Amino acid sequence: MKVLVVGGAGYIGSHMVKLLGKQGCQVTVFDNLSFGHADAVLFGDLIVGDLADTEALEQLFTTQSFDVVMHFASSILVGESVVDPAKYYRNNFANTQNLLDVMVKHDVKHFIFSSTAAIFGEPQYTPIDEQHPKQPINPYGRSKWMVEQMLEDYDRAYGLKSTCLRYFNACGADPDGELGERHDPETHLIPLVLQVASGKRESITVFGKNYNTKDGTCIRDYIHIVDLCQAHWLAIQQLLRYNNSKRYNLGNGVGFSVQQVIDVCKKVTGKHITAIDGDRREGDPDVLVADAKLIQKELGWEPQYPNLDVIVEHAWGWEKEEYGK
Numbered sequence: 227m228k229v230l231v232v233g234g235a236g237y238i239g240s241h242m243v244k245l246l247g248k249q250g251c252q253v254t255v256f257d258n259l260s261f262g263h264a265d266a267v268l269f270g271d272l273i274v275g276d277l278a279d280t281e282a283l284e285q286l287f288t289t290q291s292f293d294v295v296m297h298f299a300s301s302i303l304v305g306e307s308v309v310d311p312a313k314y315y316r317n318n319f320a321n322t323q324n325l326l327d328v329m330v331k332h333d334v335k336h337f338i339f340s341s342t343a344a345i346f347g348e349p350q351y352t353p354i355d356e357q358h359p360k361q362p363i364n365p366y367g368r369s370k371w372m373v374e375q376m377l378e379d380y381d382r383a384y385g386l387k388s389t390c391l392r393y394f395n396a397c398g399a400d401p402d403g404e405l406g407e408r409h410d411p412e413t414h415l416i417p418l419v420l421q422v423a424s425g426k427r428e429s430i431t432v433f434g435k436n437y438n439t440k441d442g443t444c445i446r447d448y449i450h451i452v453d454l455c456q457a458h459w460l461a462i463q464q465l466l467r468y469n470n471s472k473r474y475n476l477g478n479g480v481g482f483s484v485q486q487v488i489d490v491c492k493k494v495t496g497k498h499i500t501a502i503d504g505d506r507r508e509g510d511p512d513v514l515v516a517d518a519k520l521i522q523k524e525l526g527w528e529p530q531y532p533n534l535d536v537i538v539e540h541a542w543g544w545e546k547e548e549y550g551k
Contacts (some may be wrong), residue, residue, distance in 0.1 A: 228252045229462075230292045232325065233299030235262025235272065237407050238340065238396055238451065242296065244405060245266050245455045253268030254290060257299065266405055277321035280328070293338040295329060295461055297322065300370070303413060304344065309454040318369035323376065330384045336465050337377070337388040337540050338458060343475070343514060344373040344448075345392060353447075353517035356392075356475055363509055374473070389461040394447035394477035394516045396454050398537040399544035401486070406544025416538060419488055420545040423497035430499065432484055442497035443484035445513040447477035450531035450540070460525040472524070477516025482534050494538045 229246055233239040234255030239262065246253045247269025255267050258276040275282040277299060300318045301307070307314040322339075329337065344367030362368045380386040397416045399406035406418045421427040431483050435442040457476050464472070482490075492499050521527050531537060 227294070227462075228254070228275070228292050230254050230256060230286075230290075230295045232256045232277065232295065232297045233262065233340075234270075234296075234367050235259055235264060235267050236298055237409065238454065239296075240266035240268070240405050241400060241403070241451045242298070242455045242458055243270060243436065244400065245459055246270075249459065254286075254292070256286060256382055258335045261409065263408060266328075266408075268404060277317075277324050280324050283324060283328045287328050287334065292334050294338060294466065294480045295325070295334060296338040296340075296458065296462075297325065298340045300340060302342075302366065304364050304366050304442075306527035307364050307369070311365035314365045315372075318366070319372050319376075321372050324377070325505040326380055326386065329488065330380065330386060335386055336399035336462075337386060338461055338465070339373060339377065339388055339390045340376060341390040341392045342367065342370045343392055343394045343516065345374065345478070348509070349511050349514060352513050353515040354475060356473055356520055378470070381471050387465060387469050388463050388473045389474070391454075391457060391461060391474055391476045393451060393454065394475075394514065396451055397448045398450040398452065399540045400530065401452065401540050403543050403547055406548060407543065408548070415446075415484065415487055416491070416541050417545065419491045419499060420495065420538070420542055422494040423491060424500045424545050428500065428502075429502045430488065431502045431504040433504045433510065434490075435503060436506065437512045439483055439512055440486045441483050443513065444510055445481035445483045447479070447515045448487075448534065448537060449476060449478045449480055449516075450529065453478075453529040453531055456530065457521060457525070460527050464525055474521040474525075475516045476521060477518050477519055478529055478532050479518045480532060481513055486534065487538075490534050490538050491542075494535060494542050
């Protein structure tokens with residue numbers, strides 16, 4: 227199987243490339259390395275390029291053929307999307323259209339899209355299933371929802387079949403210790419807490435302790451990166467076999483509070499972690515948890531690493547390797 231992984235040098239993309247390589251796929255990575263790392267591409271060929279460069283895309287699809295294209299190259303910071311929406315509509319929507327157009331031109335019909343729970347906006351109920359209303363409240367979520375709608379139109383008009391996987395909170399690291407999170411800036415909770423444990427940061431800020439939860443801190447759904455990639459692998463097989471477009475919510479199905487994450491990080495690392503109380507952030511719901519029953523039913527997907535302790539252990543292994551602490 228020939229797979230193009232756009233954004234394959236980033237956190238999620240690089241873990242996916244490793245899984246594809248282990249499965250014997252012929253992998254090509256297309257990444258501008260603005261946030262990705264060339265040394266994270268453990269299998270296949272890396273082509274440094276940008277989705278805004280339509281000539282580079284044309285050359286790529288003229289010289290190579292692909293059975294499926296996977297797209298992980300999005301801008302993902304909610305706060306940044308509010309102050310610089312142009313960047314998000316350009317990169318997440320317009321550049322994705324560049325990719326889809328060259329796929330249509332070269333008759334590549336199968337597309338896996340990295341979507342997000344942010345398309346749902348404020349939850350009207352939890353856990354959140356696929357039928358939940360889509361009312362994104364920031365440009366990041368809107369840009370992703372626009373792509374999902376574009377994909378429906380491209381399916382009807384051009385026969386381009388797609389699977390959209392709506393992530394909740396991807397986390398953890400490669401159990402072998404070869405890959406992990408290297409965001410700059412880092413915004414995800416688990417690596418931020420572990421950076422306090424490793425001495426890279428002095429403290430972690432807890433944004434609000436007055437949520438309607440057991441310990442007062444907000445609850446989120448954390449899915450191990452290996453489980454997330456396994457879901458993508460199953461989605462590829464289903465897409466190629468049945469040639470039907472699908473949409474799935476992808477999460478652990480269990481929520482953990484911010485305080486639980488900090489406590490588990492303390493236990494796993496054996497380190498003191500200084501937590502500072504901060505103001506509650508506008509638009510942060512009490513609870514965000516995925517209903518992942520549909521992908522479990524239709525693809526037979528089950529999380530291999532649902533336990534928060536194991537997620538943190540793998541992330542801590544990477545943190546220690548990365549910073550030598």
